[in-house]
Amino acid sequence: MIMSDIAIISENLGKKFQIGALQQYETLRDRVAAAFRPRAGGSRPKDAEVIWALKDVNFKIKQGEVVGVIGRNGAGKSTLLKILSKITEPTVGRVELHGRVGSLLEVGTGFHQELTGRENVFLNGAILGMRREEIKRRFDEIVAFSEVERFIDTPVKHYSSGMYMRLAFAVAAFMEPEILLVDEVLAVGDAQFQKKCLGKMGEVATQGRTILFVSHNMSAVRSLCGRTILLDSGSIAFEGSTIQAIDQYLTDNQEKNSYNFALGNIPRTGHFGSKLRINQIRFNGGSGVWHGQPMEVDIDFECLADVEEVSFGVGFCTRSGVRILSFDSDVPGDRRNFARGEAGNASFSLPVLHLEPDTYNLDIGSRSGDNFGLDYLPQCGCVLVQPSGATPPVIAMRESGRGGIRIPTEWRYQTVKGNSASSAK
Amino acid sequence: MTKTERGIPYKPPVTIIEPKKGWIPIDFRELAQYRELLFFLTWRDILIRYKQTALGVLWAVIQPLVSMVIFSVVFGRFGKLPSEGVPYPVFSFTALLPWNLFASALTRATASVVGSSNMVKKIYFPRMLIPISSTLSPLVDFAISLAVLFGLMAYYRMPFGWGLWLLPLLMLITLFVALGVGFWLAALNVKYRDVGHAIPFLVQAWMYASPVAYAISLIPPRWLPLYSLNPMVVVINGFRWAILGTALLPRNTILLSLATGLVILVSGAFYFRRMEKTFSDVV
Numbered sequence: 001m002i003m004s005d006i007a008i009i010s011e012n013l014g015k016k017f018q019i020g021a022l023q024q025y026e027t028l029r030d031r032v033a034a035a036f037r038p039r040a041g042g043s044r045p046k047d048a049e050v051i052w053a054l055k056d057v058n059f060k061i062k063q064g065e066v067v068g069v070i071g072r073n074g075a076g077k078s079t080l081l082k083i084l085s086k087i088t089e090p091t092v093g094r095v096e097l098h099g100r101v102g103s104l105l106e107v108g109t110g111f112h113q114e115l116t117g118r119e120n121v122f123l124n125g126a127i128l129g130m131r132r133e134e135i136k137r138r139f140d141e142i143v144a145f146s147e148v149e150r151f152i153d154t155p156v157k158h159y160s161s162g163m164y165m166r167l168a169f170a171v172a173a174f175m176e177p178e179i180l181l182v183d184e185v186l187a188v189g190d191a192q193f194q195k196k197c198l199g200k201m202g203e204v205a206t207q208g209r210t211i212l213f214v215s216h217n218m219s220a221v222r223s224l225c226g227r228t229i230l231l232d233s234g235s236i237a238f239e240g241s242t243i244q245a246i247d248q249y250l251t252d253n254q255e256k257n258s259y260n261f262a263l264g265n266i267p268r269t270g271h272f273g274s275k276l277r278i279n280q281i282r283f284n285g286g287s288g289v290w291h292g293q294p295m296e297v298d299i300d301f302e303c304l305a306d307v308e309e310v311s312f313g314v315g316f317c318t319r320s321g322v323r324i325l326s327f328d329s330d331v332p333g334d335r336r337n338f339a340r341g342e343a344g345n346a347s348f349s350l351p352v353l354h355l356e357p358d359t360y361n362l363d364i365g366s367r368s369g370d371n372f373g374l375d376y377l378p379q380c381g382c383v384l385v386q387p388s389g390a391t392p393p394v395i396a397m398r399e400s401g402r403g404g405i406r407i408p409t410e411w412r413y414q415t416v417k418g419n420s421a422s423s424a425k
Numbered sequence: 426m427t428k429t430e431r432g433i434p435y436k437p438p439v440t441i442i443e444p445k446k447g448w449i450p451i452d453f454r455e456l457a458q459y460r461e462l463l464f465f466l467t468w469r470d471i472l473i474r475y476k477q478t479a480l481g482v483l484w485a486v487i488q489p490l491v492s493m494v495i496f497s498v499v500f501g502r503f504g505k506l507p508s509e510g511v512p513y514p515v516f517s518f519t520a521l522l523p524w525n526l527f528a529s530a531l532t533r534a535t536a537s538v539v540g541s542s543n544m545v546k547k548i549y550f551p552r553m554l555i556p557i558s559s560t561l562s563p564l565v566d567f568a569i570s571l572a573v574l575f576g577l578m579a580y581y582r583m584p585f586g587w588g589l590w591l592l593p594l595l596m597l598i599t600l601f602v603a604l605g606v607g608f609w610l611a612a613l614n615v616k617y618r619d620v621g622h623a624i625p626f627l628v629q630a631w632m633y634a635s636p637v638a639y640a641i642s643l644i645p646p647r648w649l650p651l652y653s654l655n656p657m658v659v660v661i662n663g664f665r666w667a668i669l670g671t672a673l674l675p676r677n678t679i680l681l682s683l684a685t686g687l688v689i690l691v692s693g694a695f696y697f698r699r700m701e702k703t704f705s706d707v708v
Contacts, residue, residue: 017706082705083442086549089702090444099437106547112469114476119469126465127548155476178437 005062006098007179007210008084013057013093014234015079018050053079055234057093061210063178068225068242069214070249073267075231077214078183081105084212085181099210102129102177108168113157117148117167120156124171138174145200146170173200180204183214184269216269218246218361218379222321243319250361250382260286261381263364268375275305276338276366276374281314281381289383291357291406292390297327298347301366301375309335309369312346316360317379318403323363325355325405335369356395357387358403449698455551463554463561470533470562485566486573489525493518500638509640509671512581518574519668520637520661523599526567527657528628530600533559534607535624539614542708552701553694556607560600567596574668588667595663602656602686608693612700615708636661641674653678656686 054076061067069077082088084095085103110127111120121142125135135142143149146167148159156164202224204211215221221228221242228245230238238248264279280300283289299312311330317323327348329335338344360383365376385403387396395406456463475481493514500506501513508516534556538545541555571592578585614620635657636644644652652658653674659682665671673679 086440086442087546088705090442092444095440095442097440097442101440103548109547110469110544112473114473115469119472123465123469126462127544127550129550132461132464 006060006096007063007065008059008061008098008212009096010057010059010084011094013054013080013083013095014052014091015054015076015083015088016050016091017053052234054083054090057231057234057236059229059236059239061212063099063210064208065227066211066213066225068221068228068245069212069231070216070218070221070228070245071231071237074233076234077231078105079234080231081181081183081212081214097179099178100129101179101181102175103181104128104172104175105181105183107165107172111156111164111168114155116155117143117146117152117159120167121152121171124168125174128172128175129177130175134176142170142174145173145196169197173197177209179210179212181212181214184216216267218249219317219321219363220378222246222379246361246379247319247382250379258286258381259283259288259383261362263377263380266377266380268377272373272376275368276301276303276307276310278312278364278366278375278377281362281364283383288386289353290386290388291355292352292388292408294349294351295353296347296349298345299364300343300345302343303338303340306338306340307368307374308337310338310366310374311335312366313364315363315365316355316383317363319359319361321361321379324403330367352390353385354405354407355385356404356406357385357391359384360403445702447699448695449702451553451694451698452551456553459551459554462550463558466554466558467561470558471565474562474565482565482569485569488566489518489521489570490573492521492525496521496638506639507642509642509665509669511583511665511669511671515574515577515581515583515669516640516665517638518577519665520635522567522570522574523595523660523664524632524635524637524657525570526563526596527599527603527660528632529563529566530560530603531606531610532624532628533562534603535610535614535620537607538611538704539618539621539708545708546705552704553608553697556604556611556697560604560607564596564600578668583669586667586670588670591663591667595660595667598656598663598683598686599660601690602660605686605690605693608697609689612697615700615704631655631657649678650681653682654685656682656689658682659686 053074057076057080069080071077079088081103082105083090084097085101085105087103087105108120108124110124112123115123118139121139122132122135125142126132143152146163146169148163148167151159151163156167159167211224213221213225225242227240228238228242229236230245230249232252237252238245260280260282262280264277268274278299278301282298284294284296285298289295297314299314301312311328311334313326313328315323315327316325327350329346329348361379362381362383363378364380365378366374368374390408475484478484480487496517497514501508501517506513511519537555537559538552544550545552545555575585610620610624632638634652634655641649641652641658641662659674659679662674662679666673674682
């Protein structure tokens with residue numbers, strides 16, 4: 001690798017936090033009190049009180065690469081991003097960034113409720129490092145992208161949350177850094193706008209820009225990132241192909257070949273899981289899933305707020321991330337209301353499962369009547385569909401990685417006896 | 426190698442991130458690069474200051490006028506304080522101009538970093554811009570009060586002397602002192618929220634330690650050197666001298682006062698720089 005091709009080099013990067021000092025501020029009183037408290041041999045804070053949010057992190061990213069960073073909550077993703085974007089300082093190590101850096105840990109940073117959309121665009125643009133001329137020149141494009149033209153001179157406190165997020169993202173979408181550091185910001189707005197943002201990101205990615213993309217949304221990572229870094233407890237657990245990284249992330253999160261997934265503690269993006277939370281999903285009571293056999297799926301959920309017209313959905317994706325089979329509870333128009341504090345179970349059964357033997361990634365979600373996403377767990381686990389007596393032997397023996405739907409069909413044949421004399425002509 | 430549109434080889438800027446130890450120099454070049462952001466932050470402060478108020482900018486007129494009336498009644502009428510041969514209302518208003526600028530710049534700067542915690546945690550920009558912009562935003566109020574002062578002077582038929590040209594310089598000194606103290610307190614406030622509670626008392630005590638309501642002539646001469654360690658003494662004295670033509674302090678006293686101001690500014694800036702790397706983790 002030639003040096004000039006490199007966009008980001010991280011060497012032995014580490015960040016130490018003192019537990020207790022974290023998220024807490026001292027008051028002078030504590031300080032004074034501590035000064036008079038007898039200390040055991042004047043010892044410094046014990047090692048047990050120190051955690052390394054990030055440790056020995058080494059990687060190189062070439063110019064134009066789009067690299068994903070995934071990992072559980074507390075794995076150090078955000079800390080890494082904060083160090084790279086100069087928000088916080090590393091305790092040890094060194095990072096070199098070649099190019100103008102733009103970071104997006106949140107959309108709408110600095111937005112003020114009392115200011116109009118127009119005023120916020122300028123303010124936010126400046127905070128993101130855009131020049132005033134640049135914002136002026138692209139102002140119309142930004143507003144058009146945000147789809148809030150009519151309200152651009154209204155204070156943003158009158159905006160719906162969707163409009164607010166759209167405007168905020170639109171400003172960010174027009175940043176033109178050479179290195180873009182992005183965190184979870186796509187978890188905003190409705191599904192359609194999310195798609196538009198992903199499209200814009202993809203566009204950016206093809207313009208030769210270097211992107212580091214931190215997300216819990218495995219399908220977004222899969223569709224954007226050529227390479228992915230998996231962080232675990234502050235260190236790099238895997239670095240390489242996105243598909244492998246996601247596989248490892250998903251399998252690390254569960255026991256091998258499990259059919260009973262605890263989902264309560266899986267990190268959610270944005271508001272997901274705040275009103276209704278899906279806690280568990282079981283396949284055939286946790287025993288297994290077989291091609292050609294019946295399948296029963298049941299979901300445990302709890303409601304943290306009153307929710308109306310709720311529906312659930314479960315989807316199976318191939319390992320390359322393509323959804324090939326979906327089950328939605330509202331297809332027959334059946335939507336339910338639940339009260340805050342209510343918990344329950346939703347289930348459905350299938351006479352025959354037509355997914356051929358392979359490993360599939362699971363998407364699970366829930367929506368309310370206005371199509372507001374209540375909970376969403378994209379690619380939250382993998383299910384191994386096993387062969388059964390109904391599986392054609394040649395399929396049963398095949399290597400995995402080609403999953404698909406296989407529906408048994410009755411074939412009819414019509415043949416005509418050949419006339420060798422005419423066919424030889 | 427990346428090239429620009431015109432095909433000229435382009436060398437991207439290199440950012441190096443490493444832990445920094447000890448005292449960190451002030452990066453004036455970076456501050457200059459971010460001047461537009463400084464403008465926008467100040468502009469935001471000014472815009473939101475009077476949004477959703479019924480009287481709006483009128484507050485900038487009402488506040489000093491009310492203080493002036495109170496001072497005139499309590500100190501001028503009841504207390505019969507000498508006012509160096511100038512009508513007491515004008516005498517006190519002249520001091521209230523720089524004082525209010527100082528007090529609100531200082532108060533806003535102190536609260537600024539904690540008040541911008543969301544930005545501090547989510548994006549990088551030179552942290553110094555936060556207290557700097559908070560110090561600049563009260564200038565609008567100052568300008569309005571200045572217009573009121575000129576109105577008062579016209580009402581009392583007082584001459585407009587050439588000393589007025591020195592007002593911008595005095596204003597600058599006020600801002601620098603407020604900024605210096607603001608750097609200290611803004612950084613301390615991140616760590617010890619006690620500062621937020623203490624600031625109203627500090628401002629009040631400081632006002633009585635400055636010749637806002639009374640004349641410097643009331644201070645016994647032997648206390649004058651200690652008294653004029655307060656940089657606001659010289660600023661207020663300067664304002665009265667420039668506008669009302671009252672006596673100027675001895676040169677050595679002025680120099681001492683300015684030196685204190687400079688020490689506060691420089692030490693504040695360095696303390697702020699030293700502490701700013703912890704802001705995003707603590708705030």
